[in-house]
Amino acid sequence: MGQGAVDPGGRGKRSATVRHLGTDDRSTPRVRIVDAALRCLARQGVAKTTADDIAREAGLSRATLYRAFPGGKDGVLHAVVETETARLFSELAVAMGEARDLEDMLVAGMSGAARVLSGHAALAYLLEHEPGVVLPHLAFAEMDRLLEVASSFAAPFFGRWLEPEQAARAGEWAVRLLFSYLTCPAPGADLTDPADTRRLVGTFVIPGIQALRMAGLPDPTTASEALP
Numbered sequence: 548m549g550q551g552a553v554d555p556g557g558r559g560k561r562s563a564t565v566r567h568l569g570t571d572d573r574s575t576p577r578v579r580i581v582d583a584a585l586r587c588l589a590r591q592g593v594a595k596t597t598a599d600d601i602a603r604e605a606g607l608s609r610a611t612l613y614r615a616f617p618g619g620k621d622g623v624l625h626a627v628v629e630t631e632t633a634r635l636f637s638e639l640a641v642a643m644g645e646a647r648d649l650e651d652m653l654v655a656g657m658s659g660a661a662r663v664l665s666g667h668a669a670l671a672y673l674l675e676h677e678p679g680v681v682l683p684h685l686a687f688a689e690m691d692r693l694l695e696v697a698s699s700f701a702a703p704f705f706g707r708w709l710e711p712e713q714a715a716r717a718g719e720w721a722v723r724l725l726f727s728y729l730t731c732p733a734p735g736a737d738l739t740d741p742a743d744t745r746r747l748v749g750t751f752v753i754p755g756i757q758a759l760r761m762a763g764l765p766d767p768t769t770a771s772e773a774l775p
Contacts, residue, residue, distance in 0.1 A: 576615045579605045581630045584623050589668035592677045635663050636700055643704045652704055653748045654741055657725050661738035697722040717756050
């Protein structure tokens with residue numbers, strides 16, 4: 548999804564930015580095709596989905612699909628990843644931007660991301676039936692790139708309370724925790740549950756950030772925006 552994100556087409560390409568493909572306008576051919584591809588992936592995965600399947604699901608001709616995506620199926624799959632990333636980031640930005648303090652921001656971001664990713668039908672199908680499409684992007688250098696994208700998104704929200712270096716480190720840490728608990732669930736740490744997330748954040752994340760602030764770095768908070 549976006550730069551360094553999972554590409555179900557397996558092309559390994561990255562883009563410098565996440566492009567928002569008109570996700571608020573469901574009538575455009577590109578978005579109709581992307582949404583149709585998502586429905587196909589949720590039913591039958593990558594291997595069994597063809598360009599014809601996607602065009603038929605979108606109610607468009609094969610020629611229209613290739614005009615919108617000259618790369619055919621691979622082009623559509625790449626657009627699916629970028630569009631879903633944009634949708635996720637847009638949703639999280641609203642929730643995290645409305646947070647009144649650092650703890651609320653962490654809970655909103657982590658629980659919101661967990662709910663979207665855990666409830667994503669296409670991703671769930673791929674993880675169950677075609678894990679080889681997804682898992683290579685969650686290891687080694689590919690995982691580093693994925694973390695870089697997610698951390699870069701998160702850092703500016705931490706920047707309301709932390710210095711830039713602290714914000715970058717805290718953002719990466721929070722993203723690592725999110726991926727860790729999503730891939731290896733633990734009792735009492737269901738990140739789709741805001742209450743569980745708040746307990747995790749209050750017990751481990753906030754103390755860790757406080758320790759980061761005490762490690763000789765300047766205190767960036769004000770009286771009205773102090774850490775909880």
